[in-house]
Amino acid sequence: MSNIQENLRYSKDHEWVSVEGDVATVGITDYAQEALGDVVYVELPKSGDTFAAHEAVGSVESVKAVSEIFTPIGGEVVEVNDAINDAPESVNNDCYGAGWMIKVKMNNPGETDAMLSGVEYEEYLSANA
Amino acid sequence: MENLKKTPLNEVHRALGGKMVDFGGWDMPVQYSAGVIAEHLATREKAGLFDVSHMGEIHVDGADAIPFINSITTNDVTKLVDGQAHYSALTNERGGVIDDLLVYRFAENKLFLVVNAGTQDKDWDWISSKRGDFDVDLRHASVDYCQIAIQGPKATEILQRLTKTDLSAIKYYHFATGEVDGVSSIISRTGYTGEDGFEVYADATKAVQLWNKMLQTGNGEGILPCGLAARNTLRLESAMSLYGHELGDDISPLEANLGWICKLNKGEFVGRDVLLKQKEEGLDRKLVGFEMVEPGIARDGFPVMIHGEKLGVVTSGSPAPYLKKNIGLAFVPLEFANVGQEIKIDVRGRLLTAVIVPTPFYKREK
Numbered sequence: 001m002s003n004i005q006e007n008l009r010y011s012k013d014h015e016w017v018s019v020e021g022d023v024a025t026v027g028i029t030d031y032a033q034e035a036l037g038d039v040v041y042v043e044l045p046k047s048g049d050t051f052a053a054h055e056a057v058g059s060v061e062s063v064k065a066v067s068e069i070f071t072p073i074g075g076e077v078v079e080v081n082d083a084i085n086d087a088p089e090s091v092n093n094d095c096y097g098a099g100w101m102i103k104v105k106m107n108n109p110g111e112t113d114a115m116l117s118g119v120e121y122e123e124y125l126s127a128n129a
Numbered sequence: 130m131e132n133l134k135k136t137p138l139n140e141v142h143r144a145l146g147g148k149m150v151d152f153g154g155w156d157m158p159v160q161y162s163a164g165v166i167a168e169h170l171a172t173r174e175k176a177g178l179f180d181v182s183h184m185g186e187i188h189v190d191g192a193d194a195i196p197f198i199n200s201i202t203t204n205d206v207t208k209l210v211d212g213q214a215h216y217s218a219l220t221n222e223r224g225g226v227i228d229d230l231l232v233y234r235f236a237e238n239k240l241f242l243v244v245n246a247g248t249q250d251k252d253w254d255w256i257s258s259k260r261g262d263f264d265v266d267l268r269h270a271s272v273d274y275c276q277i278a279i280q281g282p283k284a285t286e287i288l289q290r291l292t293k294t295d296l297s298a299i300k301y302y303h304f305a306t307g308e309v310d311g312v313s314s315i316i317s318r319t320g321y322t323g324e325d326g327f328e329v330y331a332d333a334t335k336a337v338q339l340w341n342k343m344l345q346t347g348n349g350e351g352i353l354p355c356g357l358a359a360r361n362t363l364r365l366e367s368a369m370s371l372y373g374h375e376l377g378d379d380i381s382p383l384e385a386n387l388g389w390i391c392k393l394n395k396g397e398f399v400g401r402d403v404l405l406k407q408k409e410e411g412l413d414r415k416l417v418g419f420e421m422v423e424p425g426i427a428r429d430g431f432p433v434m435i436h437g438e439k440l441g442v443v444t445s446g447s448p449a450p451y452l453k454k455n456i457g458l459a460f461v462p463l464e465f466a467n468v469g470q471e472i473k474i475d476v477r478g479r480l481l482t483a484v485i486v487p488t489p490f491y492k493r494e495k
Binding site: 038041043063066092 | 159160164166358362
């Protein structure tokens with residue numbers, strides 16, 4: 001059973017965002033990290049890079065597989081979690097905390113409204129996974 | 130998923146939290162709840178337990194068992210003594226590899242072949258077709274057997290508690306028949322991890338008993354059940370070939386650094402003339418080990434670029450959990466197949482630097 005936190009918004013690509021003002025923190029969900037297995041490498045964009053919603057911003061690699069990270073919202077990257085270079089396992093151990101990936105200053109904060117709530121994401125998982 | 134084949138341990142894997150995948154038509158655990166890194170490290174440092182019951186077993190009995198198998202495999206079966214096994218290859222007329230296999234000699238008229246899971250039907254058809262006038266009985270006995278591998282520095286100690294057979298008397302690539310937890314077994318000092326350990330073959334109906342007993346007995350030593358992902362990273366660190374990656378119908382064993390199992394002077398065998406010619410004229414390409422210099426992970430099938438040209442391909446690439454490096458095996462043109470040669474790996478469009486290094490990447494201390 002996946003850990004889903006009710007206070008976050010979710011994408012169908014298995015990213016989560018947490019919003020504070022116009023800045024969204026982005027990471028991958030418990031379901032995604034579980035499906036990948038042991039994460040060994042995370043490739044992230046640089047601060048200052050800009051992306052449209054649903055663009056690939058980097059990738060997460062486990063021993064067995066690689067998966068792209070898509071940003072659910074558009075904007076400018078204002079901070080990246082450099083700590084996961086040295087501790088990629090935090091994506092497995094604490095995907096909603098220490099395993100966060102980027103902070104994005106959103107062009108259009110309303111974009112998160114289109115994302116799934118925890119309940120909706122859970123329903124999406126049971127229907128599709 | 131309905132048509133996937135199952136080993137006798139399928140339910141046990143699920144109960145242990147195994148993440149099941151379709152592996153060449155078999156429903157197998159790719160990892161358990163501990164995860165691939167923990168499983169890999171347990172095997173290097175303590176012990177790992179692997180269900181390899183999907184592998185194929187073929188009995189070859191009869192007066193011509195040795196000359197027959199010698200005529201279709203590359204290694205020299207006449208050199209085996211009773212209780213000994215060797216690694217070998219089944220080759221086609223083009224000198225390509227139909228499969229790699231273990232050949233066990235029980236007696237002069239009794240051999241036992243262990244082949245890969247996904248290739249066993251192809252192997253069986255090929256071997257049967259080559260029988261000709263040889264005085265042999267062939268039996269495809271895969272469903273009769275389970276095979277459980279216990280590998281790692283603690284493997285011997287753990288298994289010894291379950292058998293009266295003196296395991297210290299079984300040398301590497303030798304085997305004995307005996308009882309494990311009261312179950313008659315073939316106890317073979319072989320493996321696919323680069324560690325010391327054993328592969329135990331027994332009646333398929335005893336698989337669950339043997340598996341549970343070995344796990345239980347090794348609990349204090351920290352034994353972990355290991356899935357296919359760890360099996361792959363362990364063999365890759367040890368630079369052992371995997372069929373369909375480093376070996377295939379159009380890959381010569383000489384290219385794959387398996388010259389040591391190609392006894393070209395032993396007499397005629399299928400593909401020998403081609404291999405002999407390759408040896409005389411030299412190879413075009415060779416399998417090498419490489420290590421990533423820039424951050425990034427090479428994966429199977431990624432192109433190898435040298436001086437801006439695609440000149441090779443990664444056959445297996447992965448993070449190496451024990452070595453903590455990103456490594457791989459690749460075919461490159463012979464002229465570049467030298468330790469220290471810099472190459473580029475095309476990682477999804479980015480050319481990342483790697484360097485050719487000696488293999489095996491990992492060698493256990495004896």
